[in-house]
Amino acid sequence: MYDYIIIGAGVVGSAIARELSLYQAKTLVLEKENDVANVQSLANSAIVHSGHNPEPNSLKARLSVWGNKLYEEMEKELDIPLLRTGAYVVAHNAEEERQLEELTELARINQVPEFKILSFEEALKDEPNLSKTVTKVLSLPTTKVTYPWEVAFAAMENALINGVEFIKNALVTGIKKEFDYFVVTVNNHIEYQCRYLINSAGVASDDIAGLIEKNVPFHITGRKGEYFVIDKRAKGFVNHILYPLPTELGKGVLITPQYHGEILLGPNSELVEDKYLPTTSFAGLAYVKEHAAMLADNIPFNQIIRSFAGIRSTADYDDFYIKESLEVKGLFHLGGIDSPGLTACFAIAKYLVNEVMNVDNIYQLNPDFNPYRKKRVMFHKLSDVEKQVLIKEEPMYGNIICKCEKITEKEILEAMRGPLGSNTIKGIKKRTRAGAGLCQGGYCEEKIVKMISKEFNLSPMDIAYDKENTKLFTQETKVLKK
Ligand SMILES: Cc1cc2nc3c(=O)[nH]c(=O)nc-3n(C[C@H](O)[C@H](O)[C@H](O)COP(=O)(O)OP(=O)(O)OC[C@H]3O[C@@H](n4cnc5c(N)ncnc54)[C@H](O)[C@@H]3O)c2cc1C
Known part of the structure; x- marks a missing residue:
């Protein structure tokens, strides 16, 4: 019998696993994929946002400002990569400057540190390729870039050395509550038992809830975002993350320098019927090119090396949904963890464990908890x-x-x-x-x-490229046999 089972090993499930490993509790993580961070946490902009645009007093506002600060700690403890770029949100005309003022007010209410408005000329000093159509920018110095897969690896590796168990290729197919414990069925035939169950299944979180609840309190719709990757030969083309003004579709198409030197253009924001199929499209990528060109001049489109897409788990509930089930005691949902979920993941874990589940009142601290992860050698x-x-x-x-x-x-x-x-x-x-x-x-x-x-x-x-059904070879070709 486990104390906790976590369903899903994206950045959020992995951060929760690490947070629970602070306690003398037995925790198991079940992940349907053959790796951690293979879904939403795989394909995103990699930005640790400052918290400048969520609605004031929302969980998204509080957990992103807090999460941004926690990354500074996690860099030291877990050796998580951080590139301190800062960000500029740009305005192009008087109407957009007015909206930029409103955004600045949001940043103030959300207690974002160090933000300020810069003139075009001031911004141009640090960003020579900033579009000449820009008139003003909101500077957000605490915005930074991480490397999302490494965030999940770091948190999970640290959870494992502190006693958490992890099973991959474990698709949760059934959930029952018997007396005061859960029976979780994996791949239709293996059963695990736990006292508390945490649903951190990203776009599938409403489907997981539907395995045990009659009235699921939130519904997830997939919102696809597509990207171009520009090769690192273009490193330095922009130094800050460049955002347009946000709209009801989200933060818009951005230009984002990446930790390892590439530059991302994207994402667009398109509601999709199949929330499990992150494909790119000609129309989506054309939209990305057109909108990126509003932020900077001379974009080196000729150095694009690939494109990709990710699907956001957007809920009909207007915030992160982090609550105990209304129907089943001991079941906790993390629904609608779309952007800024990467930013907020460590804060989400602390909020869930300390303020929603009150684990402090149930389990003693683990005296052997080791907060540090062994540094990886990056030879180059x-x-x-x-x-x-x-x-x-x-x-x-x-x-x-x-x-x-x-x-x-x-x-x-x-x-x-x-x-x-x-x-x-x-x-x-x-x-x-x-x-x-x-x-x-x-x-x-x-x-x-x-x-x-x-x-x-x-x-x-x-040998597979990725999942079981992606074997590299179908038959031998011209192989020299020794
Ligand atoms: C295009 C795009 C851009 C984004 N940009 C940013 C950004 O720049 N900054 C930011 O802060 N956030 C960003 N986000 C949001 C961020 O990526 C997510 O909030 C975060 O990755 C969510 O992590 P998660 O662990 O909740 O979800 P996921 O990473 O999706 O993890 C859920 C896991 O649950 C597993 N699972 C599902 N069903 C089952 C099952 N039945 N059994 C077992 N396991 C199951 C899945 O395989 C998956 O691994 C972006 C998202 C997208 C898509």
Whole structure:
């Protein structure tokens, strides 16, 4: 019997797992995918927003301002990447300047630190490619960029060393309450029991609620966002995140410098019927190009290396829905965790555990809790001297497998090993960035297939790009047999 079962290992489920590991409670995380952060937490803008635009007094406002601050702590404890860009929200004319004033008032009420209005000339000093049609900007210095997959890995790895259990490929298919405990069915046949159940299933959170509740208190609609990725050769094209003014569709198409040097253009915002199918479209990407061009001049569209889409879990409830079930005691919902869910994830976890579930009153603190996660080696970021020392200790650091991102054999091996290790091409890419650069895996994928094959004793025919149904090969082609 577990004390807690968490359904879903996105950034929110992973942050909750870590928060619960502070207590002497037995916690299990069930994730339907073969990895953490494979759905909403996989495909987003990666921005840690300042909290400048949610409705005052909403949970979104409170948890994003708090969450933004918590990232500073998590950088130290969990080695989470942070790029301190700051952000500019731009206005183009008198009417938009009036809206910018209103937004500034929201930022003030939400207690966003250090914001100020800048003239076009002041903003241009730091952003030479800012569109010449811009007249004023709202500067938000606390806005920053993280690396969302790493946020989930960091939180989950830390939860695991503090005693949490994690099962992947575990699709929750049934929930029953018997006496004072839950029976959670996975993949239609395996059962787990727990005292308290946490529904952190993102776009599926209403479907999970529907497995046990007659009247689900919120309904999720998918809202797709599409992106272009510009190669890191364009690093420095913009230094701040550039936002347009927000509309009822959200924060709009942005230009966002990424932690590892690329630049994201997007997202659009389109309601979709199938909330599980994040496909890109010609029309959506054309919209992204057109709207990005309103923020900056000379966008290097010729350096686009890929496009992708993510689907926001938008609820009919007008805020994050973080509450105990009205029908089933001990069941807790996290519904409608769309943007700023990445920003707020650590604050959401603390809010849920301390203010909604009051875990303090139920379980003692875990005296052995270790808040720190072992730092990952990013070989290419080291000085030449540090590199030489490492290569002497471990020659596999001297073998570069991914030339675009300069990822070494040792880093890839590390990504395959450990409790959160992976044996898929995408899993290795998420952990190391091998395959994320200019050639998009054209050079290194074949080498990584051989490494996975050796490490896990798998035939290349059995190696998947990502999910089970994405095997890389259907039959042998021209392979030299030794
Ligand atoms: C286009 C886009 C842009 C965004 N930009 C930003 C941004 O810049 N900043 C920001 O703060 N936020 C942003 N967000 C929002 C942010 O990405 C989400 O709020 C956050 O990732 C939500 O995390 P989560 O853990 O709740 O959901 P998810 O990451 O979706 O995790 C839910 C998990 O539940 C699992 N699951 C579902 N059903 C089951 C089941 N039956 N059994 C077991 N497991 C199950 C899923 O597989 C999934 O892994 C953006 C979102 C999108 C889509």
